[in-house]
Amino acid sequence: MKTLPRTDAVIVGGGWAGLLMAKELGARTALSVVVLERGGPHKASDYSEGMDEVDYAVRLRMMQDASRETVTFRPTAKHRALPIRQFGSFLPGTGTGGAGEHWTGLTPRFMPDCFELHTRTVERYGAKRLPANHAIQDWGVTYGELEPFYTRAEKLLGVSGKSGVNPFEGPRSAEYPTPPMRLPYFPSLIAGAARSLGYHPAPTPSANLSTAYRNPDGMVRPACQYCGFCERFGCMVGAKAQPTNTLLPVIARQKGVTIRTGTDVRRVLHRDGKATGVLFRDAAGDEVFQPADIVLLASWTLNNTRLLLLSKIGEPYDPATGRGQVGRNLTHQVNTRGFLLFFDRPLNRFMGAGACGVTISDLDGDCFDHTSLDFLRGAAVNANALGHPPIRSFGVVPPSVKATWGTEWKRAAMESFDRTANLGISGEHLAYTTNYMDIDPTYRDVHGDPLLRLTISWNDNDRNLIRHVTAKMTEVARAAGAREVSAPPLSPYDVMSYKSTHIQGGTIMGASPATSVLNPWLQHWQMANLFVLGGSSFPQNPSGNPTLTILAQTLRTADALIGRYLRQPGPLM
């Protein structure tokens, strides 16, 4: 084993969270910082040849290589877990920038009560309304404490939007940095119909960028061209904020920060309750030890959790006894992409951007009274024009057509192709004692390390929530002119159909070390020189897309680390 020279800080993972932390440390301290990224290098100019659906959206050219490492899945502890042999329900990114390169760019803030979910729910409805197997808890940070960091994160990305339209949005200390994206036909239909029925559609906050923008670091990005290649693609013109166009050029000028790609981190080493560095395998297959004073994990939810389990840091969660913390509160998002609207007019859906349209929050969170309903919380409803990739979109026919191939199907599918739209229902996913992560006893990765095992299934609250929201939104769809609507009930959790890449939990933050891995500064409760960044810290998953919150939390941790920890290394609580 080779040992490298000691570094002040090592960051595992070169996506949004890892590179933002690197940039902050590089700009504001004299620390030496090493970022270890297991994928290859990406840069902003890589994407001009990338507008190809087969390679990028179907064969998933930019995603984690499942042949090397995946996770296993079972619906409940009674089932045998089997490997997710091809990613489907979520798509882990890889390489510099991670999933931040091929994200859609929806950047809502979470609603204030999400951060105090347990307290607020019990206050309003009483503890008996919580599901029997719930694991809901407060975050240990409030919206008010996070607000200044939300504002900084929005300025970093240049988020497009407009305040004062969505009455359910938390208080803001600043207007959105750029005006809303332009409004394509389909979202305009939904916005009009929703308003006529008393809802409050508002521009979807977007990191796709409505106008050219210069951020506080001097990074200049052009306006979105609405080419329709956002989701699963890197941006061809650099309008969509990506780590490679927002952070990487700043880091490249910093002397203290080094990024090493092709490095598979396998363990965090530790002694006497202190992390001593990380062990990785480099591109040549050699084992390398990188000693460091501070270790920061930013390798996405699943890998953050797996690294703690494999490194034997903290106590693994045991669902039978409720003891242990690492792996608990696995959440996804209660999304249904099968909510389809069939119109009699063409929608010109090939034009668009990842976050380009309207969001309806009236049926989200606790924005409506749940007293006489059979579920808690709700869903964000997004009417966006994402572009309309023909391979993944073709073949959808109204429920009245039964054929799936041949002349009748072809004719119906051609007719439906540009007259069909999906209304995105993104439901809040509560935490349950029965949804969690641990180490798989059977399957291994390319290095021989055991895979992470996911145990997850939907609960009644999730099914009832989708039933309620799709029924309400079917009224909106009809008012918007849809002649047929397909609103299927929530089907059992599966690993094939895409939901979102918003898997959270496993190393959650909280107010007590008994029920969380991290303190509210994303610092490990027991190991003070270990920090864990990203969605793995979310105790449960609000309905909104997580990236802006991940960035805000990373900035808050960076401030605490630079302002307090470096002066006096030790627990921040």
Next chain:
Amino acid sequence: MRRRRFLTISTTAVGGTLIYTLDRTPLRVHAQAGRKIRVPLRYFDERGALVVAAAAARIFPSDSSGPGASEAGVIVYIDRQLAGPYGRDRYRYVQPPFEEGLPEQGYQGKATPREIYREGVPLLGQEFDSLPPADQDRKLRAIETTLFFRLLRQNTIEGMFCDPMHGGNADLIGWQLIGYPGPHMSWSNEIDRHYGEPYRPRPRSLSDVLGHPVKPWEDSE
């Protein structure tokens, strides 16, 4: 090295037509009744290619609503995909044990796409391509629930609507059929116009837009 294999098809069957040779040189073939062209095959032998092409042509038929899998060259697309990393499961997790799971756990089989085709094509019979369409449809209906059929249906849609650099969607026939314009660098001037009216710009391929050829993933390894 194995002998080169070719698929001989009638040019009337392939639209306009632009076909790429193995070294990625575009070869433009104009439809002339009765002329034959030879397409180099990477994976199938000619018999297998004819059977798969005929099956794809029933899934996405050429009929009064427009051209289908034959004109788009879907078989060329499928042949190249099977010859490339996808066909041999280069990026799928293929560590044992292989156990039968719940439907929600996804495909757990050991067979690669190549192997699924190798086992599936004989189900259609050696002479499938010369059967009358009604008989072909009967045979396909009998295997509708097989993994092979589901894969063939999916690959047929891919070959209809892929960028032509992958071998299918010859002369952008698939995109013309559904009014999809392909990749364009900007719709800034159009994004909030044409409400309720069809806006159908002339389709362009990725290499048309960039002004130079692009190497698809299946050719890069």
